[in-house]
Amino acid sequence: MPKSSLLCILTTTFKCVKLEGLGLRVNNGQGVRPLSLAGHVGFDSLPDQLVNKSICQGFCFNILCIGETGIGKSTLMDTLFNTNFENLESSHFEPQVKLHAQTYDLQESNVRLRLTVVNTVGFGDQMNKQESYQPVVDYIDRQFESYLQEELKIKRSLHNYHDSRVHACLYFISPSGHSLKSLDLVTMKKLDSKVNIIPVIAKADTISKSELHKFKIKIMSELVSNGVQIYQFPLDDETVAKVNTTMNGHLPFAVVGSTEEVSVGNKMVKARQYPWGVVQVENESHCDFVKLREMLICVNMEDLREQTHTRHYELYRRCKLEEMGFKDTDPECKPVSLQQTYEAKRQEFLVELQKREDEMRQMFVQRVKEKESELKEAERDLQGRFEQLKRLHADEKAALEEKKRLLDEDQSSFGKRRAAAQLLQAQSLTANGKKDKDRKK
Numbered sequence: 001m002p003k004s005s006l007l008c009i010l011t012t013t014f015k016c017v018k019l020e021g022l023g024l025r026v027n028n029g030q031g032v033r034p035l036s037l038a039g040h041v042g043f044d045s046l047p048d049q050l051v052n053k054s055i056c057q058g059f060c061f062n063i064l065c066i067g068e069t070g071i072g073k074s075t076l077m078d079t080l081f082n083t084n085f086e087n088l089e090s091s092h093f094e095p096q097v098k099l100h101a102q103t104y105d106l107q108e109s110n111v112r113l114r115l116t117v118v119n120t121v122g123f124g125d126q127m128n129k130q131e132s133y134q135p136v137v138d139y140i141d142r143q144f145e146s147y148l149q150e151e152l153k154i155k156r157s158l159h160n161y162h163d164s165r166v167h168a169c170l171y172f173i174s175p176s177g178h179s180l181k182s183l184d185l186v187t188m189k190k191l192d193s194k195v196n197i198i199p200v201i202a203k204a205d206t207i208s209k210s211e212l213h214k215f216k217i218k219i220m221s222e223l224v225s226n227g228v229q230i231y232q233f234p235l236d237d238e239t240v241a242k243v244n245t246t247m248n249g250h251l252p253f254a255v256v257g258s259t260e261e262v263s264v265g266n267k268m269v270k271a272r273q274y275p276w277g278v279v280q281v282e283n284e285s286h287c288d289f290v291k292l293r294e295m296l297i298c299v300n301m302e303d304l305r306e307q308t309h310t311r312h313y314e315l316y317r318r319c320k321l322e323e324m325g326f327k328d329t330d331p332e333c334k335p336v337s338l339q340q341t342y343e344a345k346r347q348e349f350l351v352e353l354q355k356r357e358d359e360m361r362q363m364f365v366q367r368v369k370e371k372e373s374e375l376k377e378a379e380r381d382l383q384g385r386f387e388q389l390k391r392l393h394a395d396e397k398a399a400l401e402e403k404k405r406l407l408d409e410d411q412s413s414f415g416k417r418r419a420a421a422q423l424l425q426a427q428s429l430t431a432n433g434k435k436d437k438d439r440k441k
């Protein structure tokens, strides 16, 4: 890593401390007296100690590439880092946008960089693009959330934690020469408070110089009129303020990517070769690739990391903690300790619990009452049906008894008639017998 970049880190780390010659003046706090030292003490080696420690620990940087399928994301990453990342061609038929992250360990001189490249897969390919940004937002939030969870742990291990928060988002704009698409505006708007957006015009070799100039102006005016905040190269560090000011004026960078080496003059350069000529990737009159590499990697990589932590993550953390009920001050602006917040939250929770318990009890009583009245109703119904059946039964019984009585009457009259008949029959038999006897005599 160039010494100048490491010095950038130190400038920001020691923002509140000004070393003035041999005297030390501390800005933060009242009643601190400046004293001059009579001789060498040795703490002027602190910056070197910090540099050595940082080199030992290594660095981590995470880039998110958002852009349509085949817009040149992977080629640009390969060109930027002078290597061949594992690139798989995406299909245009993904049902929804997915994010693919891959981490690599890179080393330049004695500086180790753990680089994560996150690519959108299927971005802008769906018929309904309304929710295309959501998986991207979710991914960024998930990385913030896991960092926050690590921070909130009792036993934290942030020193060897793999920080996966997105430090830079390269947003690939299609080289239409026309204007931004609504998907671009909506996505960038949704992301601008979560990540450092660096818009780039992809495949800038497919657009003419005059069109490109107008296109850049159009894009910037559309971003401004839609209130999209893109990352501005910082101006607070005077060592890079000048170059950053100039570069802010060149946004969005028009880039060309290629890992192909083409012979130009007597040397081999990265270029794209066409029947009519050669587009040199690293030629500043051909495209802004060098500007992007300078700004993203050589000058502002540490600022991008710092902005991610101090601005975007801070905002996420604040919202999350507020959502959880934590606050720094009470309504009268008096500071509130963590313990007080915990007690208040616990009290709130207990009250809520009691309320829920009462509600559930009331609901239970109500349900029991309802069930009771339902049962009573059913009982009444059954009783009614029983009474009706009883009546029917009594009626049937009475009818049967009447039938039986009539039958009995019939039977007795029949018996009487039969007895009379039998008597008559007997009498006639006796009379006939007498007649026979008389005749025989």
Ligand SMILES: Nc1nc2c(ncn2[C@@H]2O[C@H](COP(=O)(O)OP(=O)(O)OP(=O)(O)O)[C@@H](O)[C@H]2O)c(=O)[nH]1
Residues within 6 Å of the ligand: 067, 068, 069, 070, 071, 072, 073, 074, 075, 076, 088, 089, 090, 091, 119, 121, 122, 202, 203, 204, 205, 206, 255, 256, 257, 258, 272
């Ligand atoms: N004209 C031109 N073509 C480019 C440029 N960069 C990449 N390409 C070509 O565009 C095609 C797709 O490039 P990739 O880098 O694979 O695009 P990608 O966005 O990674 O594609 P997916 O990962 O499949 O979505 C390849 O044929 C590249 O050679 C460029 O700057 N200009």
Ligand SMILES: [Mg+2]
Residues within 6 Å of the ligand: 073, 074, 075, 087, 088, 089, 090, 119
């Ligand atoms: Mg790719």
